Amino acid sequence: MTDGDDHSRHRSPEELRSCIETMPDQDLVRLTAFAARLARTADWATPEDLLQSAFLAAISGDRKCPVNVEPLKFLMGAMRSILNNERNKDSRSVVTDLADDQNEHLMVDLVTPERMLERLDSILELKHALSNEFGDDELPFLVFEGRMEGMSRPEIRDMLDMQQTEFESLERRLRRFMTKHFPKTRRAG
Amino acid sequence: MSGSSKDVRLKLLNVAEFLAEDIPDMGETELADALAEEGLSESAAIRMARAAFESAKRELNARRFADARRQISGNKSIRSVRPARIELKQAKQVLAAYFARNPEAASTPTTMAARKGGELPEETALEIVQALIELGEISEDGQPR
Numbered sequence: 001m002t003d004g005d006d007h008s009r010h011r012s013p014e015e016l017r018s019c020i021e022t023m024p025d026q027d028l029v030r031l032t033a034f035a036a037r038l039a040r041t042a043d044w045a046t047p048e049d050l051l052q053s054a055f056l057a058a059i060s061g062d063r064k065c066p067v068n069v070e071p072l073k074f075l076m077g078a079m080r081s082i083l084n085n086e087r088n089k090d091s092r093s094v095v096t097d098l099a100d101d102q103n104e105h106l107m108v109d110l111v112t113p114e115r116m117l118e119r120l121d122s123i124l125e126l127k128h129a130l131s132n133e134f135g136d137d138e139l140p141f142l143v144f145e146g147r148m149e150g151m152s153r154p155e156i157r158d159m160l161d162m163q164q165t166e167f168e169s170l171e172r173r174l175r176r177f178m179t180k181h182f183p184k185t186r187r188a189g
Numbered sequence: 190m191s192g193s194s195k196d197v198r199l200k201l202l203n204v205a206e207f208l209a210e211d212i213p214d215m216g217e218t219e220l221a222d223a224l225a226e227e228g229l230s231e232s233a234a235i236r237m238a239r240a241a242f243e244s245a246k247r248e249l250n251a252r253r254f255a256d257a258r259r260q261i262s263g264n265k266s267i268r269s270v271r272p273a274r275i276e277l278k279q280a281k282q283v284l285a286a287y288f289a290r291n292p293e294a295a296s297t298p299t300t301m302a303a304r305k306g307g308e309l310p311e312e313t314a315l316e317i318v319q320a321l322i323e324l325g326e327i328s329e330d331g332q333p334r
Contacts, residue, residue, distance in 0.1 A: 020242055027237050031210060032234035036227035037209035041201040047227075051241035052248075060249050078278045084202060119197045126204075147207045151303060172211070175317060179208055179226055 011071070019071040020055060025108045027072050032077050040182060041122065043115065045083055054078040073153040108138055122182075123148075140174045143167075274329045280314035283331035285322060290333055 011019070023031075035047035035054075044181040054075045057063040063081075127144075134140045139160060146156035157167045205332055215223060221269055249263045328334055 017246075025231075026217070026236040029231050029234045030215075030220060030223065032229065032238050033215075033224045033227065034209050034212040036229065036234075037212060037223070038205045040208055040227075041205040046196075047235060048241055051238055054243045055242045055245035056248055059245060060252070068295075075215065082204060083205065116197065119201060123197065123200060123204075148203050150199065150203050170228075171207075175208060175211060178204075179223070182204070182208070 004155070010064040011067055013059050016058040016065055016071060016074075019032065020058065023071070029184045031075055035079055037179070038079055040179075042083060043065060050079040050082060055059075057082070077116075126178065126182055130177070133177055133181075139170060140177075142168055143174055275315065275318055275331050277311045277315055279331065280311055280318045281309060283318050284309070284314050285328070286331070287318075287327060288332075291326075 032051065035050040037044055039047045040051055048096075057078050058065065058071070058075060062063060063074075063078050066070060069077075086146075130141055130144060139162075142160060143156055146159070151159075153167070157164070160167075162170070212220070212223065220302065221231060226332070229237070318331065322329055325334060
């Protein structure tokens with residue numbers, strides 16, 4: 001792809017900067033709400049961190065926004081991706097010298113056992129609350145499990161043999177419950 | 190429940206995405222409710238976004254400043270390792286040859302004397318040759334690149 005093509009298909013960092021500067025308040029509210037929801041389960045990023053990183057990626061040109069994507073949607077996607085990348089900082093590859101001529105690459109976990117337990121606790125608390133709320137109704141529980149395991153919506157819907165509207169309604173119910181009951185992230189320090 | 194810390198973190202990330210995915214399509218009332226659940230008012234949310242943007246701009250400026258600084262110190266080191274391998278008396282010839290090969294350089298703000306290599310003092314000619322070497326226009330021994 002030539003530079004010319006690239007420029008014609010992506011918004012320039014200057015254009016994005018201007019878009020953000022003139023962004024309507026309602027869009028800023030939506031962006032912050034999105035950041036806050038994303039950061040709910042993340043003890044590795046705050047909503048402020050996510051917003052700042054997404055803005056920086058946009059105005060520095062580190063992330064490119066296609067011309068057919070609204071800047072608001074682009075920034076939301078950037079936050080999602082930043083959160084995912086930050087997640088990888090939990091572990092680090094190190095080389096250890098086992099012998100003179102032998103090295104081994106090890107993935108060292110940087111998460112403290114206490115932090116790990118807190119995270120596990122968060123998930124267990126939510127499962128417990130779901131079980132109390134929905135009782136014998138397995139569907140909300142299965143949808144939750146599927147999403148937590150990273151399955152796509154169509155995959156889960158097909159697996160549970162549900163209609164689109166029925167599925168969407170269940171997701172709304174589940175989300176409403178989770179946002180009310182999911183323990184807010186306990187951020188260390 | 191078992192799993193590595195990476196697995197647990199991935200699960201939490203998936204939950205986060207599930208929780209956030211309805212925000213883009215929410216109506217205004219619903220959005221205000223969602224914000225209230227996070228303990229934020231609309232004005233606080235706007236302030237947070239604007240502060241984050243200001244912080245991003247500051248970081249970008251700092252990053253650009255650091256790049257410029259690195260570039261300047263890089264140029265200095267190039268200068269020190271690439272001295273001209275040209276005698277003082279050859280400098281005017283090298284310069285005249287350069288302008289003969291690059292007539293478009295005549296539009297640059299060098300003196301007419303420098304372009305012709307005529308009455309230019311040899312020391313000044315050598316300085317210009319050194320500058321051309323540093324710019325990568327000619328090699329250390331005055332040959333075209």
